[in-house]
Amino acid sequence: MTTLTKQPGPGLSAGGPQKSRRRGKPAADFRGTGDLKIALLFIAPAMLGFVLFYLVPTIRGIYLSFTEYSILGDPEWIGTRNYERIAKDPLFWNALGVTSQYVLINIVLQTALALGLAILMHRVAKSTIVRGALLMPYLMANVIAALLWFWMLDYQIGIVNQLIEWTGLPRVAFFGSEQWAIPTQALINTWRHMGYTALLIFAGLQAIPHSVYEAASIDGSKAISTFWRITLPLLRPVLVLVLVVTVIGSFQVFDTVAVTTAGGPVNATRVLQFYIYQRAFNEQDFGYGSALAVILFLILALVAFIQMKSLRGNQSDLD
């Protein structure tokens, strides 16, 4: 948070007249010329990777979405027919609905829990050990988180169902019932990301100057109204960021679904990315898969745009 805006610091002033030339207009250079040649050398490998594996695939992906392309033969241009098919594809709409449900549970649960945890940490425990413990799940692969909970939530002998039974409630088929499958996937993701998100918010809390709180308490502000009127508004840039990261990340859920339920039961967990994977790689329908991927891309871009705009996420009230 802080490094991003930090200025070079006083050490630079020794450089005298060169001070102002850190970016933009090329001021007097030591050798008087631009560095284009040497820059090309420095940037060449990264540029190669960028063009080959980011730029060209992005363009090619858009092109493929207008073609019929099974992996054999050449792509055949069919205009917007893939998109017309998508509009009438019940499985796509199901995937969109299921994914949205997943995203929604994640936003609400994850943000609320993380915000609570961040405030708790800010109040009583700033130690690295506490933060580290909360971060542990995030460092594990999605696959590991999925398998771990697949075992703990097992219907027959999973510990969670054991605990549920002790409280007198009926066992829950977490992965086996259509009703529970998506909430369960969202819970796994929340478990994995809760600590990480809390740490992000915690960093934001640390950045709020203490003088603001002191002023509020001198003015007689109660703890709760301080939270709503001061802490939360000042946290807005961080919260927007957290929301964007959570939403964009959750829309691309794949690993946990692929390892545990593989889209089932019935279509309950056939999320967008899993559906794209199935169409492209199981059914060799790359054109259709690419068109679906374009739609996912557009959704993500739209979500990010709306969130940044409506919440003015890039501005801080602290300045």
Next chain:
Amino acid sequence: MTTIDTRPADSRRRPQKKPFNWRRTIAWVLLAVAIAVSVLPFYWVLRTALSTNGSLAANSASLLPADFNLGAFKRVFGLQTAEEAIAEGGSGASINFWQYLWNSLLFSSITTAGAVFFSSMAAYAFARLRWKGRDGVFSLFLATMLVPPIFTALPNFLLVKNLGLLNSMLGLVLPYLFMTPFAVFFMRQFFLNMSREVEEAAMLDGARHWRIFFQIVMPNAAAPIATLALLTFMGQWNEYFWPLLVGTSEESRVLTVGLGVFKSQSPQGAPDWSGLMAATLVSATPVLILFALFGKKIVNSIGFNGTK
């Protein structure tokens, strides 16, 4: 490096003179619950891995391993015969766990080394050199962070396939080898904040950018490079989607993909829970070791991550 606490040391709310602070206690209890939820599942994995499948069902809630034994780990590392494995509830099919482990190690190390090195070079060009179109190219690099991986994964798969590199280590590492947008961004940010004095002195002495980069800039950037390498390595170790597409043969399968296979290998009936949990634990071990060694570095990098 990012969450610099600017407040004076004693600014934390001083505990009241009361003998017992309820609010603090409740806060601690809630925090303890969150920590337990985060950490205890790992104990449960260990406890299950040290149990036998036969006794798990009858002792599904015992806190200690049910019928303590190392059979599950032996099964994972292929130290049991098929008969022994089946008798203990395994599938009996052999899995090349060592091979997967080796592949994961190769995949993560090669991509980390390549991405961190080449990204640092590019970041230097973006931060320190002056050339036409620099800021435009950098914005383009940044914009790729917004493209969802699945979107480029399809064409990249086709490319790797056309190059005949499916199921090879080269095909696995290629897309990550030359740069990751985050690494470029991360290193550029560091270079921008680094003092220029030494570099400028060296330049006055006639040193070339090449030498300055390798002899002055890189050694000075050891700390952020270590952080970046750590984050990249762990991310790559956990990668699933791309290896699932490209590394499907026994020879090119990485651990995350192997775990999925291990799970689906269980014959009809009860899964090999203890074997699966042992495999899960072994897969998580490298990250756990890194975390134990460099936990502070990782934790402190989180604020930075978030502002990418």
